[in-house]
Amino acid sequence: MKRNIIAGLAVISLLSSCNNKEKMLDSLADYNNSKETTGYHFGDRLTLPKEVTDHAESITISFGENETSNLTIDPKFFTLGDNDVTFTIKTKNGETLNQDATINVFAKNPEKNISYSIVADYPHDPTNFVEGFLMEGNTVYESAGLDGASKLIKYTLGSSTPGIVEKQPADIFSEGCAMVGDKIYQLTYKSKIGFVYDKNTLKKLSQFPLPNVIGEGWGLTYDGKNLVATDGSKNLYFLDVNDPSKVVRTVAVAGNAEIYDNINELEYHKGFIYSNVWHQPIILKINPATGEVVGKFDFTKLTRENDQGNSEHVLNGIAFKDDNMLVTGKNWAKIYEIDVQ
CATH class of the missing domain: 2.120.10.30 (TolB, C-terminal domain)
Incomplete structure (x- = not known):
C-alpha cells in the first residue's frame, strides 16, 4: 500500500513538473510574440511573465556566440533590427528549458x-x-x-x-x-x-x-x-x-x-x-x-x-x-x- 502511495505521489509530482514546464514555455512564447511588433529600444528591460520568473532559478539569453543574464536591451549585446536569440531557463527543480525567439530593437526617435x-x-x-x-x-x-x-x-x-x-x-x-x-x-x-x-x-x-x-x-x-x-x-x-x-x-x-x-x-x-x-x-x-x-x-x-x-x-x-x-x-x-x- 505504501509503495502504491509513493508511486502515486511520484506521478503527481511528474505531472505537476510537466504542467509547470508547459506553462512557462507557453507564457514565454506569448510574451515574445506580443513584443515582436512593438519591439524594444536600447535601455529597455525585458519584463518576463510571472509564470517564468516565479519558477526560474536563472534566465540567460544567447545570441550567436554571446550569452547574457542581463535582461536589459544593451547595445553591447543586441543590435538594431531583428535579433534571433535563445532563452535558457534553469528552473528551481533542476530542469533546463530552451526557447527560440526574435527580439526586435527599434530606433528611439521616429524617422x-x-x-x-x-x-x-x-x-x-x-x-x-x-x-x-x-x-x-x-x-x-x-x-x-x-x-x-x-x-x-x-x-x-x-x-x-x-x-x-x-x-x-x-x-x-x-x-x-x-x-x-x-x-x-x-x-x-x-x-x-x-x-x-x-x-x-x-x-x-x-x-x-x-x-x-x-x-x-x-x-x-x-x-x-x-x-x-x-x-x-x-x-x-x-x-x-x-x-x-x-x-x-x-x-x-x-x-x-x-x-x-x-x-x-x-x-x-x-x-x-x-x-x-x-x-x-x-x-x-x-x-x-x-x-x-x-x-x-x-x-x-x-x-x-x-x-x-x-x-x-x-x-x-x-x-x-x-x-x-x-x-x-x-x-x-x-x-x-x-x-x-
Missing part, C-alpha cells in the same frame, strides 16, 4: 518623412540594370549588372552616349561602386570578389576577395575613411579602404517602428548614408554611427512612372550633385535631380 521637389531630369540608358551609381562634377560613374551584360560606365550627365565602357566577363554580375581618390571600387554579386579601376580610364588595376561575412555584394560607398558595403541584410559593413577584405565594424539599420532588410545601393553625403531598400520605392537617410534611420524619402510615384510594370525595375541609384540628390533605377529611362526640402 522624418523628407519632402522634395523634382528640379530637372536627364536621359538614362534604359538597358542599364543599375547597381552602382555615383557622380563627380558633371561625370556619372555607373555599375550595371546582370550575367553576361555587366559593365562599368562613365558618361557626362545629360548625355545618352557613354564616354567609356568597361565590360565584365560573362560570369560576373556587377554590383555597387564607390570612388576613392583616383580609383573606383566595385563589388560583384556572388563571385565573392571586388575590383579596383583607374577612375580616368576605367582600366582594371586589381581585385580583392570580399570578407567572409559578406555573402553577396550589393551596395558600396565611401565615407572619407572606410568603404561601406551592403549584402542584402540589415547591416552596413565598414571596410578598410587599404584592405577591403577586412571589416572594421558592422552597424545594423532600423527605424522607429520598422526593420529594414535588403539595404542596397548606398551614397554617403555630409555625414549621412543614403540607401535604397530593394523592392521598396524609398530611400533611407541613416546615421552611420548608430544605424538609426533618421529620415525617409517616398518615391512611389517616380517608381510607378518608370518601372513599366516590371517588378525588377526598381528604384536603385543615388548620387549627389552639390546638395541636390540624383535618383534613377534599374532600366529607367531617366535620371531625376531632386531638391531636398
